[in-house]
Amino acid sequence: MLVLGVESTAHSFGVSVVSDSPPYILSDSRRVYTPREGGILPREVAAFFSRVAGEVVREALESAGVRIGDVDAIAVALGPGMGPQLRVGATVARALASYYSKPLVPVNHAVAHVEIARFLTGLRDPIVLYVAGGNTAVVSYSEGRYRVFGETLDMPLGNLLDTFAREVGIAPPYVVGGMHAVDRCAEGGDFIEGLPYIVKGQDSSFSGLLTAALRMVRSGVRLADVCYTLREIAYSSVVEVLERGLAHTGRREVLLTGGVAASKILNDKIEAMARVHGAVYKPIPARYAGDNGVMIAVTGMAAYKWGYTIEVSRAFIRQRWRIDQVDVPWYYEFP
């Protein structure tokens, strides 16, 4: 069975073809929008997606060595994400499904981040830290769905790093050679006191940290030290929430997924935390940390095998589609 997946929730337009037999991932094509200045403007990204969509679909099919006729189903991330970008992916997927009479499979982007991590590591029943530009949450499966154990009360971790970098003038570009601007800036920095560390019960909060860090930079504190401390506090607090989730749920496996999962330092911290608790941690390859079409295709394959499809006329985008609104009946049969 072959499934083609379409991802377009944020800054990456990705298309992939996967098979249910080895080597599973047949292709993985993507284009990432990088702003010249400032942050991401949804309409500009959507316009960029519209320009590249056709060639990315063609490239994904050609490098997989299949024709659209061979594909059994089209999977698409209908949310959560930014409206204008989601509409491009949804339009492309609906058109393919409708024109070629293929079943259309709705996929939740957050569920897909977790599923690709389970798929790549083989860890079957983990507690998961999902950190990205748009999301920060600790989730684990319980009674049919991924449940949110803890999350950010205000801004996501990726957003914190991006906004800080932009405000102090070290980005864009936000990521160069797989390294975030804040990581680069933190080199040679040292821990300084005075920035707030906020974990309330099982939730973290970053807006106070951002404000305090910016104030420090403006008052003349060495930028490298602020970068270092900001990162140290932000990463430590999400790992602590993850640790509480691990203790609370009694899980034995730990996963990290989402764009920020590419960070070596965050990986090291989680590994150290897991070791103390005798839990298994396996990192995912950096390539699959960020948004991609493979995760949508892999999750779409599982959903399709359980009979999940959606009428083209009803395949609306869902910007605020929460991970705990999605049934995951394939959990124990996957990967």
Added chain:
Amino acid sequence: MSSLKDMLGWVRGLEPVKRGAESEIRLGFFMGIPAIFKLRVPKPYMHPRLADILISQRTRKEAKVIAYALKHGIPAPRLLAVLPSIGLIVMEYVQGVTLKDYAYRDPRGALLYSRIAGSILGRLHEVGVAHGDPTTSNYIVSSDGGLKLIDYGLSDFTEDVEDKAVDVHLYRRAVESTHASIAAGMFEAFLEGYKGVLGGEALKVIERAEEIRLRGRYVEERRRSVWRALG
């Protein structure tokens, strides 16, 4: 400094009874009194300075909440010593059984204690503190027949209805998951005790606790929904 180090070494030599995510609990004597030694341990994944700062802050905070609760007549363990710099709190050892174990032995008596548990939490909320983990494992039926609420490690000063509702929800979840056959009665008695203290104020909290339950998070409840777009 060296005396603090000696103290730390001596505490580490005591008999450990529990290892949590936050701290190690040991049993011993403090000036001849049976005592619990709660020692916060540094997180290996944090910068040592950050770990130290958090240990000291949290130790201070927990001791402050306990002292504040005691001052308001809430039955918390009495404090014997607090050493924030090494993350140590020494408290009286409350002899007795947890309400959780007690309920297995004497379900009828557990209803009465559940009512008292509700009034204790009500009093804590009345003076502006959320406990953070008020399960039946943290209520101790002491050998003299009294009931005490222990472990203020996740407690906070708050007037937020949501924080208080989470407390009520946690108690409900605890009785439902460990005392299924008498859960309904226990929770009802708990609410009676809670309302007995807070009166009309209690209703807002109980209503919110019900909302939390309906969000469907029986195992992993959380505070607020934030799906944010990239920004």
